[in-house]
Amino acid sequence: GAVVSQHPSWVICKSGTSVKIECRSLDFQATTMFWYRQFPKQSLMLMATSNEGSKATYEQGVEKDKFLINHASLTLSTLTVTSAHPEDSSFYICSAWGWNTGELFFGEGSRLTVL
Amino acid sequence: GQQLNQSPQSMFIQEGEDVSMNCTSSSIFNTWLWYKQEPGEGPVLLIALYKAGELTSNGRLTAQFGITRKDSFLNISASIPSDVGIYFCAGQFQGGSEKLVFGKGTKLTVNP
Numbered sequence: 001g002a003v004v005s006q007h008p009s010w011v012i013c014k015s016g017t018s019v020k021i022e023c024r025s026l027d028f029q030a031t032t033m034f035w036y037r038q039f040p041k042q043s044l045m046l047m048a049t050s051n052e053g054s055k056a057t058y059e060q061g062v063e064k065d066k067f068l069i070n071h072a073s074l075t076l077s078t079l080t081v082t083s084a085h086p087e088d089s090s091f092y093i094c095s096a097w098g099w100n101t102g103e104l105f106f107g108e109g110s111r112l113t114v115l
Numbered sequence: 116g117q118q119l120n121q122s123p124q125s126m127f128i129q130e131g132e133d134v135s136m137n138c139t140s141s142s143i144f145n146t147w148l149w150y151k152q153e154p155g156e157g158p159v160l161l162i163a164l165y166k167a168g169e170l171t172s173n174g175r176l177t178a179q180f181g182i183t184r185k186d187s188f189l190n191i192s193a194s195i196p197s198d199v200g201i202y203f204c205a206g207q208f209q210g211g212s213e214k215l216v217f218g219k220g221t222k223l224t225v226n227p
Binding site: 044108 | 148150155157158159160203212214215217218220
């Protein structure tokens with residue numbers, strides 16, 4: 001069945017460095033991908049929506065220059081947290097939607113810890 | 116961002132008991148979805164509802180799309196320890212590739 005895979009599943013980095021998280025759709029083409037951030041004991045908060053081949057649409061309050069999203073192919077979207085700081089530590093989750101599935105699938109999530 | 120009102124926030128129950136949780140919104144949704152999330156993992160879809168009044172079951176889970184399109188509930192019957200997790204409702208205004216609006220979640224603990 002359709003699966004969405006995220007990599008890495010967890011990452012620890014130093015403050016000031018950049019971290020890239022990949023979101024891949026397996027077995028289907030994802031025309032739309034969503035990136036969420038989830039803090040402990042809280043719900044998922046949408047960060048941005050990306051459509052393949054176009055610029056991502058960011059939610060209010062999300063810095064597009066800090067959270068770079070690329071959706072260059074129908075099976076891959078990347079989220080790059082630039083100049084990461086401890087407050088960026090969170091669980092980042094992607095989801096993907098494709099016309100041939102008609103359903104939204106979530107990745108397993110990536111836990112980022114910034115020291 | 117916008118969120119749905121989900122209650123209760125947490126539940127502590129005994130194995131075998133039934134569970135009910137619900138979500139309400141001031142806005143009308145065309146699609147309601149219920150997800151379960153376990154620690155360190157992404158949400159997994161449990162039930163999707165597409166029509167007002169729709170009642171759908173998935174094993175011991177039953178969910179309904181409210182007639183007003185502004186609410187939904189999820190019931191779990193005869194709970195078992197593996198039901199433990201956080202349950203989220205989510206709504207879509209249009210459906211399809213549109214973004215989801217999530218509830219704040221209901222944390223379920225089942226005591227054996």
